[in-house]
Amino acid sequence: MTGRVIHTGQAIVDLVLTVPALPSAGGDVFATSHEITAGGGFNVMAAARRDGAAVVYPGGHGTGRFGDIVREAMSAEGVEVTQEPTTDLDTGFSVAIVDDDAERTFVSTLGAEGRLSRADLDAVATTGADVVYLSGYSLFHEGNGRVLLEWLPTLPEDTSVVVDPSPLVGEIPEERLRAVAARANIWTANESEARTLAARLGQPAPSPTVAELADALARRLDATVIVRANRDGAVVAGVGREPLRVPPHPVEAIDTNGAGDAHTGVLCAGLATGRGLEEAVRRANVAAAVAVTQRGPATSPTSAEIDALL
Numbered sequence: 001m002t003g004r005v006i007h008t009g010q011a012i013v014d015l016v017l018t019v020p021a022l023p024s025a026g027g028d029v030f031a032t033s034h035e036i037t038a039g040g041g042f043n044v045m046a047a048a049r050r051d052g053a054a055v056v057y058p059g060g061h062g063t064g065r066f067g068d069i070v071r072e073a074m075s076a077e078g079v080e081v082t083q084e085p086t087t088d089l090d091t092g093f094s095v096a097i098v099d100d101d102a103e104r105t106f107v108s109t110l111g112a113e114g115r116l117s118r119a120d121l122d123a124v125a126t127t128g129a130d131v132v133y134l135s136g137y138s139l140f141h142e143g144n145g146r147v148l149l150e151w152l153p154t155l156p157e158d159t160s161v162v163v164d165p166s167p168l169v170g171e172i173p174e175e176r177l178r179a180v181a182a183r184a185n186i187w188t189a190n191e192s193e194a195r196t197l198a199a200r201l202g203q204p205a206p207s208p209t210v211a212e213l214a215d216a217l218a219r220r221l222d223a224t225v226i227v228r229a230n231r232d233g234a235v236v237a238g239v240g241r242e243p244l245r246v247p248p249h250p251v252e253a254i255d256t257n258g259a260g261d262a263h264t265g266v267l268c269a270g271l272a273t274g275r276g277l278e279e280a281v282r283r284a285n286v287a288a289a290v291a292v293t294q295r296g297p298a299t300s301p302t303s304a305e306i307d308a309l310l
């Protein structure tokens with residue numbers, strides 16, 4: 001059965017500034033280049049669309065220049081946008097400062113995206129074939145997070161709920177993580193955030209290998225856990241199964257930004273279009289590998305490109 005990817009994150013604008021080095025606090029520097037693009041959760045949606053899934057965006061989007069940018073980008077990728085634009089607010093944005101080592105520093109603010117309501121989510125009429133994607137950016141946002149946590153228990157039993165808890169900023173109470181865990185089927189995180197998550201859940205540190213980390217998290221969360229391990233590919237773990245290492249697609253990385261979003265988008269697309277978990281992760285590794293060979297955030301390949309490389 002084919003379902004849709006219901007993306008409950010936020011489509012916001014990225015203001016990307018490339019600098020030789022970050023100035024210290026109070027300092028000044030000229031950017032060597034700049035770019036204004038749709039970003040944030042849009043990258044996940046674009047990746048899922050390109051791998052052939054129907055994608056629904058129930059989140060907010062504003063009226064103004066930034067709202068126009070994200071709407072145009074979502075329309076170009078064929079994302080179904082269910083809300084009308086918010087009339088009294090523009091779309092939010094991230095200022096992303098990229099230094100010479102491609103290290104990114106983000107400061108983000110939500111506009112219309114910060115006003116998710118229960119009615120917005122109910123309007124999607126999620127079915128058991130659909131895959132719901134949740135990210136830390138919305139789960140740990142005060143207003144949106146509360147609405148999402150109230151909505152999760154109302155989902156059909158068969159709906160897969162995929163959580164990327166990034167960013168695990170600040171003091172996220174363990175009870176909030178537990179409330180998400182009560183409904184989430186699949187957690188996916190990069191290695192450093194998987195370690196942070198394990199620590200928040202009381203996992204005694206240090207957990208030596210990625211496979212052991214994924215396995216420990218799967219038990220703690222009572223769910224399938226995927227740990228993205230950069231140039232080592234990914235590990236899939238679950239309760240009652242041996243952790244499985246899914247090898248990387250070997251490439252020469254140029255810009256790793258957006259690899260995680262491409263990975264998660266293609267993972268969700270695979271599950272929504274009826275692929276098995278392992279196959280979905282294999283495809284996600286290929287898509288993320290292609291994404292790191294190109295500069296920019298929404299650089300995920302099409303289904304045909306992934307098929308050709310598998």
Ligand SMILES: Nc1ncnc2c1ncn2[C@@H]1O[C@H](COP(=O)(O)OP(=O)(O)OP(=O)(O)O)[C@@H](O)[C@H]1O
Nearest residue numbers: 190228229230231233253256258259260285288289
């Ligand atoms: N150098 C590489 N070669 C091959 N595949 C890679 C490489 N770097 C990343 N990948 C692929 O991209 C996936 C996600 O990368 P990573 O583990 O860095 O996640 P992330 O930290 O969430 O990414 P991001 O840089 O977008 O935050 C990996 O699981 C892997 O499949």
Ligand SMILES: Cc1ncc(CO)c(N)n1
Nearest residue numbers: 009010040041094135137
């Ligand atoms: C999925 C995702 N990635 C990145 C950001 C930061 O802009 C966001 N809001 N959502």
